[in-house]
Amino acid sequence: MTRELSRSGAGPGRQDILEAAAVAFTRNGYDATTIDDIADELHATKGRVYHYYRSKADIFLDVVSTGIRDLLAEIRPLAEADGDALARLARMVRRHAAMMMTRNAFQRVAVQAVEMRRLGQGPRYESLHDIVVMRDEYEQLFADVVAQGQREGTLRGTDPRLATKPVLGALNWITVWYDPDLAGDQVVDQIADEYAEFVVGGLRKGDR
């Protein structure tokens, strides 16, 4: 029976390319990854890759937007749930950290793209704008929760957008150091808990 279509409108063939590309880009980054590298992941050749995608940049964009959309889909409900800001922030951080580990390839590539965007450059195409919009929207989820925590008197009063920077830096850096081949589920939970404790402690208003 056929596999479920992914949200990028992919049949199984396109999805295969997407996942192979995520692995390849994770390894070498966009510029140093060749179409042959992606094809090699599937024991295929470039003809197969170009059957499903117009260009290398299109493949990269699809990997990145899939990663960011996955993250948004997981974190937005947590951000918008009921509950005090501290608890919601902890859950958002835990979930984000977990995804950096369990969706390592796609999230690693999404982080690579965020890093490219800061320089105003990346694969030379126009749709990078979508990535920027989603990243800003995502960052605002955290800033809004921080702002609410400040109104509740539980979080320190620094500029919420600034407060969000170290949080996302810490979380995104997981994709740099975490090796998914080495750890199990229990380790994922342990690390996610540590990150939640770190971030909440770092933003909480102290009474010392």
Added chain:
Amino acid sequence: MTRELSRSGAGPGRQDILEAAAVAFTRNGYDATTIDDIADELHATKGRVYHYYRSKADIFLDVVSTGIRDLLAEIRPLAEADGDALARLARMVRRHAAMMMTRNAFQRVAVQAVEMRRLGQGPRYESLHDIVVMRDEYEQLFADVVAQGQREGTLRGTDPRLATKPVLGALNWITVWYDPDLAGDQVVDQIADEYAEFVVGGLRKGDR
């Protein structure tokens, strides 16, 4: 009068190449930066660049090791100073954050290299090992201070190497989002203070 020789044995010419390369690599990353890009920074051509450096990879390595050595030179004395662990940690974080902003180009490239290294790949040459050693040595500075804080009872008891990961992630991510063209010294201090407060709060043992 001649400029001071840099520690890489550079005369002014070689230092010019180094600084131009730092800017160029910051903009586009190692793979997407050409030797022409570096030469363009100096309104020169490749002949000039190749007069001072054997290869593109050698230039990159020089930029990266300069960045990491600068950081080690600043942070190691703070790590090894007298004082309780909390205070030393705060100073280390503040100084690291400041350097991510004030030495943005070199530190950005050093961070790029760290990210490449995690994948076991990078510019295809052998001396990447030195970078790995310095990075681990650097990370251990933080881990040691965290361990001492745990012995003093002021920091939470998590594994010090794990505790260091979000710290360095937060700090290194500054090179991704901070634009040195937009801010002044006062902003640098404000952000550095925020990061110190965030990290110390995040690692401090809570009594709530």
Added chain:
DNA sequence: TCGGGCCGTCATACCGAGTAGTACGGTCAC
């Protein structure tokens, strides 16, 4: 039932552009 046509899939060969690096020669200061 069989054969032909069509379509999706994918490998191969090729082209053009770009880039790392080299060789060489010119200029200038000492």
Added chain:
DNA sequence: GTGACCGTACTACTCGGTATGACGGCCCGA
């Protein structure tokens, strides 16, 4: 005269992307 410096022209190679053809499966008509 020599050497440092550096620009120019060039080579070799890589890689993104294209064109083409083969193959297998499916469908339909005879």
